[in-house]
Amino acid sequence: MSDRITIDHGSGGRASLELLQSVFLAGFDNPILNNTEDSALLTINRERLAFTTDSYVVEPIFFPGGNIGDLAVNGTINDLAMRGAVPLYLSTGMILEEGLPIADLRRIVASMRRAADLAGVRIVAGDTKVVPAGKADRIFINTSGIGVVAEGVDIGGSKGLPGDKVILSGTMADHGITILCQREGLTIRGDFASDTAPLHHMVAAMLAAQPGKTHVLRDPTRGGVATTLKELATASKVGIVIRETSLPVRAAVRGACELLGIDPLYLANEGKLLAFVAPEAADQAVALLRRLPHGEDATIIGELTADHPGEVLLETVVGSRRRLDMLHGQPLPRIC
Amino acid sequence: MSDRITIDHGSGGRASLELLQSVFLAGFDNPILNNTEDSALLTINRERLAFTTDSYVVEPIFFPGGNIGDLAVNGTINDLAMRGAVPLYLSTGMILEEGLPIADLRRIVASMRRAADLAGVRIVAGDTKVVPAGKADRIFINTSGIGVVAEGVDIGGSKGLPGDKVILSGTMADHGITILCQREGLTIRGDFASDTAPLHHMVAAMLAAQPGKTHVLRDPTRGGVATTLKELATASKVGIVIRETSLPVRAAVRGACELLGIDPLYLANEGKLLAFVAPEAADQAVALLRRLPHGEDATIIGELTADHPGEVLLETVVGSRRRLDMLHGQPLPRIC
Numbered sequence A, B: 001m002s003d004r005i006t007i008d009h010g011s012g013g014r015a016s017l018e019l020l021q022s023v024f025l026a027g028f029d030n031p032i033l034n035n036t037e038d039s040a041l042l043t044i045n046r047e048r049l050a051f052t053t054d055s056y057v058v059e060p061i062f063f064p065g066g067n068i069g070d071l072a073v074n075g076t077i078n079d080l081a082m083r084g085a086v087p088l089y090l091s092t093g094m095i096l097e098e099g100l101p102i103a104d105l106r107r108i109v110a111s112m113r114r115a116a117d118l119a120g121v122r123i124v125a126g127d128t129k130v131v132p133a134g135k136a137d138r139i140f141i142n143t144s145g146i147g148v149v150a151e152g153v154d155i156g157g158s159k160g161l162p163g164d165k166v167i168l169s170g171t172m173a174d175h176g177i178t179i180l181c182q183r184e185g186l187t188i189r190g191d192f193a194s195d196t197a198p199l200h201h202m203v204a205a206m207l208a209a210q211p212g213k214t215h216v217l218r219d220p221t222r223g224g225v226a227t228t229l230k231e232l233a234t235a236s237k238v239g240i241v242i243r244e245t246s247l248p249v250r251a252a253v254r255g256a257c258e259l260l261g262i263d264p265l266y267l268a269n270e271g272k273l274l275a276f277v278a279p280e281a282a283d284q285a286v287a288l289l290r291r292l293p294h295g296e297d298a299t300i301i302g303e304l305t306a307d308h309p310g311e312v313l314l315e316t317v318v319g320s321r322r323r324l325d326m327l328h329g330q331p332l333p334r335i336c
Helices: A014-028 A068-081 A102-119 A174-184 A200-209 A224-236 A251-260 A279-290 B014-028 B068-081 B102-119 B174-184 B200-209 B224-236 B251-260 B279-290
Strands: A040-044 A047-056 A085-097 A122-131 A139-149 A165-168 A214-218 A239-243 A274-277 A299-305 A312-315 A321-324 B040-044 B047-056 B085-097 B122-131 B139-149 B165-168 B214-218 B239-243 B274-277 B299-305 B312-315 B321-324
Touching: A014 B102, A014 B122, A040 B085, A040 B122, A040 B139, A047 A068, A047 B085, A047 B139, A068 A085, A068 A102, A068 A139, A068 A200, A085 A102, A085 A200, A085 B040, A085 B047, A085 B139, A102 A122, A102 A139, A102 B014, A122 B014, A122 B040, A139 B040, A139 B047, A139 B085, A139 B139, A165 A279, A174 A251, A200 A214, A200 A279, A214 A224, A224 A239, A224 A274, A224 A312, A224 A321, A274 A279, A279 A299, B047 B068, B068 B085, B068 B102, B068 B139, B068 B200, B085 B102, B085 B200, B102 B122, B102 B139, B165 B279, B174 B251, B200 B214, B200 B279, B214 B224, B224 B239, B224 B274, B224 B312, B224 B321, B274 B279, B279 B299
Parallel strands: A047 B122, A085 A122, A122 B047, A239 A312, B085 B122, B239 B312
Antiparallel strands: A040 A047, A047 A139, A085 A139, A165 A274, A165 A299, A214 A274, A239 A299, A312 A321, B040 B047, B047 B139, B085 B139, B165 B274, B165 B299, B214 B274, B239 B299, B312 B321
């Protein structure tokens, strides 16, 4: 490992994982802090709570489909939902660069409020710091969140079982390609927009309709679907096979990815979930998701196997199998 | 108000309050988010929880007495303690600048771990982002925290009563003067060190020894003792009188403040609390604090009055009275 922080350490791929393991997990070392979960599961007296934190440094701060504010609110809601929690309360810690137009700040705050209202959560604690011009990039937002986990709900990255179906709730790479094209000033033909959206309603519906049938939930953000699946294969000690022909990608997004030489499997999503669901429940789960907002393109993309634990294989269009690894060697900075 | 963010918006004084009120409270608008409390009080089913967030951007990141890491952990522990909560769990969201030496990061993480262990809290959730060189200043840390509030505990900025004594748990301005001297490269004669320390043990002892007698707790960080008292006078709708001769300030700190033309009443503290305590309980509370770590210089500095609600008066050495306002017009950037 390099002796200095590199952009790659923030891309959500292999370098991020190495930093996490060698510095943070080694340093903080406790059983609740878990590298493969989106939020910590706490038991405080009689309550089971999920607790999570995320900092947002996305550039640009305004982009088609959203801005850093609703991205931050939805992202933390989703990290709570991926433990099966009902999100309740958020905090927001802002780091502002001197010179930021207050009109921009108001617009961001209004988006945060709207996103929170839509999801039925409240922003109850906040903090604001200011740094001199040149010491930050306009605005960075931390959102932390608390949710409640109902009795009997037991969702976690290590709970996948061979035979489980892998469900993806919609198209891949919309957020990542939108940010990259904005940043590069690319005017690729295509109507891109970030998919930033809350996912807790999908989780609530799945858990209510088929209790115990959903084993793993994860939103494939930094590092994309491929990196997330690789993490989950490792955590659940299962193999995963996904079929390239089943992967939902908008045609324009696919075209842009080809042009940029980037695999949509490695681009960030901000309003999609992966679910590992018991095989007998998978079709009903997909049908349910398709009736919900942001779930119309939900589909089964593969399944878990007892073979090749820890490995993710992609069955390509031509029938060959390709091993998918975590994102590495291709830093995608400040995607969220 | 300026149409752009200025350094003054981050100083914890009047400009910060204006930004808070006009942008954040107006935008997020809900009854739990309260501008005068250090943490939000939540009731989740049967549990009463305190929830707080703070981002740390202190410069320099290493300073006599501590670094950005233990500062962040202690600061969030203290924000929980100031609602009478027992701090339990922290999250940490890091924003790292490309090029940060990983040895520095390890040192900071080790300090965070040590501070958490000392206080009996656990760091259970984390997130790391990286931005390119020149887009941040080495490291910014957000710490959010959860604590439990026991039944019957009712501490808040609006609970002060006329007659209450104002207790300060130790000397003023140690953190602020240390940071300012470090940053300016000043070699003022004097053995300065930040007072960064956890305060929850003081709170637990006070609440256990004299239940119901402590009405208000607050740690006077950004903006210092004067700004904090002004906020509390407003929130409790009481007047406050403090005596200049009672204010504990180390001689070397006082000298440095005179040299820099800064009033120690406006400099940040990171290991001190202000308590408004029922008059009959105040002497015992001071005696108790003096027996605890970091409390040896605890003293009564004044009292609350029914007169001049919302105003803080300083009885000077020569017997005159001077009105203390919030910090304004003297930006002290990145003090925490």
